[in-house]
Amino acid sequence: MGQPPCIVIAGPPGSGKSTVGPLLAEHLGVPFRDSDDDIVARAGRVIADIFAEDGEPAFRALEEEVIAEALAEHHGVLSVGGGAVLTEGTQKRLDGHPVVFLNVGFAAGVHRVGLSTARPLLAGVNPRATYRALLEARLPVYRSIATIEVTTDHRAPAEIVEAIARELALEETQ
Ligand SMILES: Nc1ncnc2c1ncn2[C@@H]1O[C@H](COP(=O)(O)OP(=O)(O)OP(=O)(O)O)[C@@H](O)[C@H]1O
Numbered sequence: 001m002g003q004p005p006c007i008v009i010a011g012p013p014g015s016g017k018s019t020v021g022p023l024l025a026e027h028l029g030v031p032f033r034d035s036d037d038d039i040v041a042r043a044g045r046v047i048a049d050i051f052a053e054d055g056e057p058a059f060r061a062l063e064e065e066v067i068a069e070a071l072a073e074h075h076g077v078l079s080v081g082g083g084a085v086l087t088e089g090t091q092k093r094l095d096g097h098p099v100v101f102l103n104v105g106f107a108a109g110v111h112r113v114g115l116s117t118a119r120p121l122l123a124g125v126n127p128r129a130t131y132r133a134l135l136e137a138r139l140p141v142y143r144s145i146a147t148i149e150v151t152t153d154h155r156a157p158a159e160i161v162e163a164i165a166r167e168l169a170l171e172e173t174q
């Protein structure tokens with residue numbers, strides 16, 4: 001039998017991908033990777049600097065590359081950047097993988113992302129409006145690539161892990 005496919009965690013900024021991903025990996029006893037961390041390690045710069053110095057298209061190209069590598073060689077949980085699933089190449093590569101969409105509503109999401117400047121897409125003059133537009137525009141994309149959708153509002157990370165594990169077990173029996 002081959003290695004199990006990588007379990008992918010997707011969702012908007014603040015949905016909890018980097019928080020829930022490692023907990024899910026621990027729960028399942030498998031390794032964890034985060035594409036944002038892989039990009040930072042590869043570029044030797046933080047994400048805000050890559051956006052500022054190279055622009056978003058260069059960031060997206062690097063993101064697609066590190067995700068392709070991770071999907072090919074990583075057998076565990078992979079959290080991907082909030083905008084990673086917008087790329088057609090990545091969407092195609094996700095085929096055959098369990099993909100968990102961590103959904104978050106506007107109020108909880110805004111509260112979680114705060115005013116951090118680490119998220120270049122939300123660093124403009126009206127981050128709340130930008131965040132609202134981003135959630136609306138991306139919702140259908142997240143839904144189109146996900147095999148599992150989990151609501152994260154008013155739920156602690158440990159409860160979210162339990163919900164994902166239950167859904168993954170159900171998927172396996174189908
Ligand atoms: N279920 C939750 N309940 C309350 N707070 C949460 C929950 N999940 C994550 N958080 C908090 O929200 C913030 C953002 O979480 P996290 O960094 O995991 O989001 P992300 O989806 O990885 O975002 P990004 O796309 O920007 O990387 C963190 O401070 C984290 O502790």
Ligand SMILES: O=C(O)C1=C[C@@H](O)[C@@H](O)[C@H](O)C1
Nearest residue numbers: 013036047081082083119120
């Ligand atoms: O939602 C997005 O487009 C992003 C989310 C983060 O995970 C980072 O990948 C980057 O800040 C872009």
Ligand SMILES: [Mg+2]
Nearest residue numbers: 017018019036
């Ligand atoms: Mg993250």
